Amino acid sequence: MRTKTKARPSKSNYTIREKAYQYIQSRIASGDLPSGGAISELLLAKELGSSRTPVREAISQLVSEGLLEQAPNRGTVVVRLTREDIVDLYELREALEVYVIAKVTREQLPGEDIKRLEQLSDGILSLVDELEATGEPYLNTEQMQRFVAADRGFHTLLMAFSFNPRIRKIVDETRLLIRIFAMRRLGYGAEKLRKIHGQHAAIIEAIVSKDPELAMHRLAEHIQISRQERLDEFDRNRRASAIERSYSDLNL
Numbered sequence: 115m116r117t118k119t120k121a122r123p124s125k126s127n128y129t130i131r132e133k134a135y136q137y138i139q140s141r142i143a144s145g146d147l148p149s150g151g152a153i154s155e156l157l158l159a160k161e162l163g164s165s166r167t168p169v170r171e172a173i174s175q176l177v178s179e180g181l182l183e184q185a186p187n188r189g190t191v192v193v194r195l196t197r198e199d200i201v202d203l204y205e206l207r208e209a210l211e212v213y214v215i216a217k218v219t220r221e222q223l224p225g226e227d228i229k230r231l232e233q234l235s236d237g238i239l240s241l242v243d244e245l246e247a248t249g250e251p252y253l254n255t256e257q258m259q260r261f262v263a264a265d266r267g268f269h270t271l272l273m274a275f276s277f278n279p280r281i282r283k284i285v286d287e288t289r290l291l292i293r294i295f296a297m298r299r300l301g302y303g304a305e306k307l308r309k310i311h312g313q314h315a316a317i318i319e320a321i322v323s324k325d326p327e328l329a330m331h332r333l334a335e336h337i338q339i340s341r342q343e344r345l346d347e348f349d350r351n352r353r354a355s356a357i358e359r360s361y362s363d364l365n366l
Contacts, residue, residue: 130164134172137162142181142192142294144259149294153182153190179287181294195295197348204341207288208334211269214276215317215333219326223275228322231271235314237264242304242311253302261302262293268314295344313339 138158141147153173159166173190176182185191195203223231241257241264253261266289273282313336320329 130162131168131171134158134162134164134169135175138169138172138176139181139290142176143290147192149192150194151192152188153192155190180291181287192294193291195291195348197345197352200292200295200341200344200348203288203292204337204344207285207292208337208341210281210285210288211273211337212330212334214273214278214281215321215329216326218272218275219321219324219329222324223321227271227275228318231268231314231318231321234264234268234271235311235318237267238307238311238314242307245304245307251303253307258302261307265310266293292344295348 138147138153147153155166155169155173159169162169173182177184177190181193182190183193238261241253241261244257245251245253269289270282270286273285276282313332317329317332317336320332
């Protein structure tokens, strides 16, 4: 009697699924699919010009990774972070990134790698120049996306120097989850940008000085400042939502 074997997915199907996965993930990272936003399998399939099957598989993978979740009566939505989630994610990020920078500093980065870090950090200063040239107090949406890209690039490059793909994957996923919430941040002006650039420059200086303890301290402080800003922002948003609900109740 001939037994049936389970069909393996074809290479073309896998490629389409990967394309769908990367497309949805990039939409989440950019803020096009915001926190709490509903995910339409049909619409995404139309945008990708594919069937719904690879999109459904990509969505399932993103659910398993914690970027999407199932919401009662709404279907699949982009995950909503709680205050505790933000604390947990930053603790994980700090533990891994601080470990990596100690390793990187002890191994002494080549000059060309230091230059790459400096170029990414200097991309933030270029945004300061733009603000000063236009007289605008804060970054607009497009400039904010460029800031996020420069900041992400700086930290991603640091993690790449670990040559540990597992650490890189965990940190990338952690930062993406944080970014789902942080894409809503506003009010980034020249002073804040200079402070962030200064923190990056101090981290690079510690690496060049071959001082692992100092590099660990400066990166940990940098991450802790970011964590507190995100928590303060979360608290402000929660208070604003509570006030809005109170006004709605009064008008009923």
